[in-house]
Amino acid sequence: MSTEPEGETRVVDAPLASPAATTGLFEVFRRRYLLRLLVRREISARYQGSFLGLFWSYLQPASRLAMYYFVIAVILDRNIENFAIHLFAGLVMVHFFTESFGAGTRSIVQNKAIVKKMAIPREMFPVASMLVSAYHVIPGMVLLSGFCVASGWRPDPMGLLAGLLGFVLVAVLGTALAVLFSAANVFFRDFSNVVQTLTQFTTFSVPMIYPYSMVDDRFGGHTTLYLLNPMADAVLLFQRAFWVGTTKNPEETISEDLPHHLFTWGIGQLAAALVLLVIAQYVFSKLENRIPERL
Amino acid sequence: MSESIVVENVQKEFKIRFHRTIKQMSVAAARGQELSQTFNALEDVSFAVEQGESIGLMGLNGSGKSTLLKLINGIMRPDQGKVLTRGRISGLIATGAGFHPQLSGRENIFLNAAVLGMSDAETRRKFDDIVEFADVGRHLDSAVGHYSSGMFSRLGFSVAIHVDCDIFLADEVLAVGDKPFKRKCLERMQEIRKSGRTLFYVSHAAGSVRKMCDRVLVLEKGRLTYDGPVGPGIKHLKYDDAKGSGSQTDEEQSDDELGNDI
Numbered sequence: 001m002s003t004e005p006e007g008e009t010r011v012v013d014a015p016l017a018s019p020a021a022t023t024g025l026f027e028v029f030r031r032r033y034l035l036r037l038l039v040r041r042e043i044s045a046r047y048q049g050s051f052l053g054l055f056w057s058y059l060q061p062a063s064r065l066a067m068y069y070f071v072i073a074v075i076l077d078r079n080i081e082n083f084a085i086h087l088f089a090g091l092v093m094v095h096f097f098t099e100s101f102g103a104g105t106r107s108i109v110q111n112k113a114i115v116k117k118m119a120i121p122r123e124m125f126p127v128a129s130m131l132v133s134a135y136h137v138i139p140g141m142v143l144l145s146g147f148c149v150a151s152g153w154r155p156d157p158m159g160l161l162a163g164l165l166g167f168v169l170v171a172v173l174g175t176a177l178a179v180l181f182s183a184a185n186v187f188f189r190d191f192s193n194v195v196q197t198l199t200q201f202t203t204f205s206v207p208m209i210y211p212y213s214m215v216d217d218r219f220g221g222h223t224t225l226y227l228l229n230p231m232a233d234a235v236l237l238f239q240r241a242f243w244v245g246t247t248k249n250p251e252e253t254i255s256e257d258l259p260h261h262l263f264t265w266g267i268g269q270l271a272a273a274l275v276l277l278v279i280a281q282y283v284f285s286k287l288e289n290r291i292p293e294r295l
Numbered sequence: 296m297s298e299s300i301v302v303e304n305v306q307k308e309f310k311i312r313f314h315r316t317i318k319q320m321s322v323a324a325a326r327g328q329e330l331s332q333t334f335n336a337l338e339d340v341s342f343a344v345e346q347g348e349s350i351g352l353m354g355l356n357g358s359g360k361s362t363l364l365k366l367i368n369g370i371m372r373p374d375q376g377k378v379l380t381r382g383r384i385s386g387l388i389a390t391g392a393g394f395h396p397q398l399s400g401r402e403n404i405f406l407n408a409a410v411l412g413m414s415d416a417e418t419r420r421k422f423d424d425i426v427e428f429a430d431v432g433r434h435l436d437s438a439v440g441h442y443s444s445g446m447f448s449r450l451g452f453s454v455a456i457h458v459d460c461d462i463f464l465a466d467e468v469l470a471v472g473d474k475p476f477k478r479k480c481l482e483r484m485q486e487i488r489k490s491g492r493t494l495f496y497v498s499h500a501a502g503s504v505r506k507m508c509d510r511v512l513v514l515e516k517g518r519l520t521y522d523g524p525v526g527p528g529i530k531h532l533k534y535d536d537a538k539g540s541g542s543q544t545d546e547e548q549s550d551d552e553l554g555n556d557i
Contacts, residue, residue, distance in 0.1 A: 010491030012346055012382040012461045016298060019369030019380040034409040041395050041406055048397040048438070117392040118410050119369030119384075292370050293309060 020119055023288060025179075025281055027121040034120065038128040043135055057139040064091055065143075072209050080211050081253075082246045085147055089242045090208025090235040092140040097170050097231060098199040099133035104178020105185050105195045112295040122288060123281070126178035134171060144242055151246040163241025165266045166234040169273060173230055176277040183287040186294050206235040213257045227259055230269040237266050297381065299462055299493040300344040300367060304376035307337040307362055336362040337373075338517045346381070346461070349494035351508035351525065353532050358514040360497050364388060364466050367495065382461025385411055386495070391451030396440030400431055400450055403439050407454045421457045428479070429453035449476060456483050463487050466497035481507075501529045 028035060047053045065088050073083050080086055107125035108115055115122055145153075185191040206229070207215060215226055226232060236258055247253040259265065312331045314320045323330060337359045344350055354360050365371045366378045368388060393410040394403045404425055408418040426435060429450040431442070439447060465484065484507065488494045498504050504511065504525060511528030513521035521531040 010346060010461065012297065012299070014382045014461070016301060016379045016381045018372075019367060019378060019384055020372050033415055037406050037409045038393075041393075041398060041402070044402070045395050045397045111393075113391075114393045114410055117370065117388060120410065289372055292365070 023121045023285060025123050028123050028127050035124060035128060039131045042132040057136050061140045061143060068209060082151055082243060085243045085246055086239060087208050088144050089238045090206055092137060092144055093170055093234050093238050094202050094206060096133055096137045097174050098202055100130040100174030101177050101199055102195055104129040105181040105192050108182045108186055116292050116295055123179055126182040127175060130175045130178055148242050148246050154245045156245060159241045159245055162237040166237030169234045169270045172273040172277055176273055176280045179284050180280040183284045186291050202231055205229050206232045208235055211257055212236060227265055233265045233269050236262055297346050298343050299346040299381050301379040303341050305337055305340045305373040305378060306335055306375040308333050308374045309336050335517050340519045342512060342522055344493055346493055347491045348510060349488050349508045351504035351511045352497045353511060354514035359517040360514055364464055364497060368464055380462060384462045385455060385458035385460035386464030387455050388464050388466050390455045394439055397438050399437060400435045400439055404454055411458045413458060425453045425457050462493045464495045
């Protein structure tokens with residue numbers, strides 16, 4: 001082998017620039033191909049080597065539903081119309097949120113092999129976790145729609161709009177929290193425990209195992225504080241989409257079992273979640289420089 | 296010629312933390328002990344590399360070589376000064392990054408290639424070459440978790456080396472590769488060098504640096520103490536060695552270990 005270089009010098013048609021990856025959520029969506037592969041990796045790795053495979057993502061929500069249904073409807077004997085759907089609409093949203101939040105928080109630490117070695121936008125990982133969780137909402141939605149149709153569901157456009165708003169709200173909120181906590185978790189692993197504790201509250205702070213009308217009665221109509229919880233609004237929006245259409249008199253259900261101005265609440269919460277996302281991105285980019293050395 | 300890598304007055308600071316938990320920290324604080332110390336992994340490092348040059352970066356362990364490489368690769372940013380590069384960067388520093396043990400070799404090739412910045416079309420075009428170079432045979436469709444460590448690193452290596460880059464960085468111990476594979480890798484690196492790409496090679500092995508590079512940088516405790524031709528550079532590195540090594544026989548010996556530092 002010769003020690004003298006041969007051939008011609010390559011002409012590189014690119015500007016002299018900082019090699020550090022341009023970061024930020026926009027960059028994540030510019031590199032969609034990598035994002036898609038990361039999401040696909042998580043999904044296919046999850047059921048790899050399992051005999052039932054994707055069937056598990058139907059079995060898990062169904063068993064959760066059965067458990068809650070047994071406790072609330074059979075043992076506690078709460079009489080809510082179409083309680084299974086009331087409950088399941090909430091479960092789907094709560095599960096989407098806790099998965100995005102929890103897996104998102106762990107995502108950067110879990111992918112440290114890549115983070116420490118390659119300059120790619122690190123927001124990629126919490127975003128991918130959210131998308132994986134969103135993918136796993138599909139089986140729940142299939143089951144939920146099945147139950148609804150079986151109970152004589154009459155979907156209405158406003159309802160579907162409410163469902164969409166609820167879904168987008170949870171997606172944005174979950175992403176914002178995942179971005180924020182994934183960076184924090186690099187510095188102190190305590191944060192994944194904090195998140196676990198927080199997500200436990202979610203189940204009980206939303207009107208799914210109890211109806212909203214009960215909260216309204218208990219607080220004599222002063223439910224502002226309760227509705228400030230974005231997850232409560234998301235669940236109510238989802239119930240507006242699915243559960244309301246299966247009740248005997250949807251008009252009556254809306255006026256008695258849902259808060260007034262539900263859409264105003266939903267849109268307000270979505271705006272707040274977007275603001276939180278901007279803040280999360282700001283904090284993330286502040287912390288990001290120290291991530292590779294602290295992993 | 297155009298500049299390929301420009302490093303100007305770069306400083307990178309690290310913090311050593313002596314305590315991890317709140318209990319340890321409060322005990323230490325109560326005793327008036329220091330909680331952390333900062334040190335400079337790199338101090339006032341400046342140099343410029345022209346496109347097509349091949350640089351050997353040498354230095355003792357802990358002299359800041361890897362940190363410098365991470366700054367050039369863009370994983371870390373300097374605390375002071377600036378690092379600029381031209382064109383796409385790849386190299387043997389992220390081999391196997393993003394490999395998922397439960398996915399097949401095929402799936403992992405696509406994923407790893409995407410991490411390294413390749414598009415779907417580019418990966419498809421090079422797929423056969425990658426597979427052939429990695430030489431994993433019929434294991435291509437089984438999970439990489441079941442691969443032998445040699446196969447695992449060959450696959451990672453193969454993807455990295457097929458990225459169409461302008462700057463190639465090499466810093467990884469390839470202890471698991473067998474001799475034929477090491478030879479193949481070195482040949483491939485010579486090819487990369489001859490194709491006019493900038494090669495940035497971190498190594499302790501004087502022999503391979505002599506073969507591969509036309510300029511040497513030496514780091515000592517975070518400072519750049521030598522920048523110039525290869526021969527004197529290798530001597531400079533070993534100036535404090537009592538036995539006065541750097542002799543030809545030593546290098547012949549280290550040639551046997553060639554590739555250990557790739």
